[in-house]
Amino acid sequence: MGRWAPDSRGRLEHAAMELYGERGFESTTVAEIAERAGLTERTFFRHFADKREVLFWGAKAFQEFLVSNVDAAPASLPPIDAIAAALGTAADDIFEVRRDLVRQRQAIIDANPELQERELRKLASLASALADALRRRDAGDPASSLAAEAGIAVFKIAFEDWIHGAGERTLSDGIRASVDELRRVTGRQRPAARR
Amino acid sequence: MGRWAPDSRGRLEHAAMELYGERGFESTTVAEIAERAGLTERTFFRHFADKREVLFWGAKAFQEFLVSNVDAAPASLPPIDAIAAALGTAADDIFEVRRDLVRQRQAIIDANPELQERELRKLASLASALADALRRRDAGDPASSLAAEAGIAVFKIAFEDWIHGAGERTLSDGIRASVDELRRVTGRQRPAARR
Incomplete structure (x- = not known):
């Protein structure tokens, strides 16, 4: 197997996250990532188009x-x-099982304005794809x-809480709580109007 | 008065929008903008830090x-x-009175992925500033x-409708309708649960 070990993709991803965290995203080269993973640059480019894709391929899969x-x-x-149901399932199946990697990734993005803008664009494209899916359900x-936009808002807030929290709540619990809070916030109950 | 005419800022803005629309944002230089406005580059830089600020100074004022x-x-x-009330007032006082300029600006941003990312970042920073304002009101x-995020979602959707619409509805009417729709969408009325 050697450098064709089935986990080369995962090894490259872990090596990249470590290096981006240690040296910053800008200062890390593909050669360094491959070396840290014990693989060749050629293998890196079999899996990722460039060093940015290591951070963003998951956004496509998530969508x-x-x-x-x-x-x-x-x-x-x-x-x-x-x-909300789709987000909850994604939380369990995609995010909860790789919490450390997700946290590492987020710290890298938070440290780089250009990556933040890219991340926001991915979220906007996600909202737009979800709106299309709802239109296919004749939601109008x-x-x-x-x-779709409200769902992304809910996810953003639950995600931030989960990523910075002490691990006392799962992401899917956070999403459920956040949807409930959104219903409360947009509800018509005005404090002065109760009778 | 000459080049210190009180409307030099507005003339530069209009000239920039025209040129960005004609040649694209990337291909336009500050020298060309100043020339089109009948002003000097020096005057341009008294009003704007760079050619991108012509597009984004308003985002700061809006916030x-x-x-x-x-x-x-x-x-x-x-x-x-x-x-919602703040957005409605901004719609009337800021957007409705300069609809043509706002449309022109949006077409330029829609044509340039880098400007779109910048725009999304401005909206994210707006959501965060509004959340801070709500915290000062002890909203928790x-x-x-x-x-705040739901408010931005409402604004985005009403704005898109207004910018691409035929002018049959004001932006503030669109915002009101969009808030009502958000309440309906997040409401607990499930079709199957009615009795």
Whole structure:
């Protein structure tokens, strides 16, 4: 097997995260990543187009996962619940199992404005793909866009809490709590109007 | 008065928008903008740090306007309503009166991925400033972040509709409709649960 070991992708990813964290994203070269992983540059480029893709390939996978979950949700499920259910499943299946790597990645992105802008663009594209998935469910407009954007807002806030928290709550619990809070916040209960 | 005419800022802005639209943002130089406006480069740099600031100075003004409106809102107003009211006032006072310029600017940003990323970052910073303003009103967390993010979602959708629409609805009407739709979308009314 040697350098074709089935985990070369994972080794490259771990090596890249370590180096980005130690030296900064800008100062790290592909040659250094390959060396740290005990692989060749050639192998790196078999897996990733460039050093940025190591950070962002997961965003594409995350989007595909969410969209296929929304597509597969029961037709009776309201838009916001279809989004929330997909996010909860992604939280368990994608994020919870690789929490350390996700945290490492986030620290790298938080330290680099250019990567932050890229991350925001990925989230915007995710919202737009989810809105399209809701339209396929005949959720209509602007309900589809609003439910998708609200879902991303919920995810952002739950994710931040999860990434900076002490691990006392799972991401999917955080997402559920965040959806409930969104319902409360957008509800019509004005303190002065109670009777 | 000559080149110190009080409207040099506006002339530079209009000249820049025209040129960005005609030649693209990347291909336009500050010298060309100044020439088109009948002013000097020196005057350009008295008003703007660089050619990107012509597009983004308004984002800062918009943020300050919203934050001061939220700060000044009656304490009894729930978070989402304080945000919606501020957005509605900004729509009338800032956007409606310069619709053509806003449209021109948006077409330039839509044509350039780097400017889109910058725009998304400005919106993220706006959401964060609004969440801080809600915290000052003791709205708590995560209610403050959620109401702010939801407010930005509402604005994005109403803005897109307004910018691409035929002018049949004002932006502030669009914002009101979008908030109502968000309440409906996040409401607990599931079709199957009615009795």
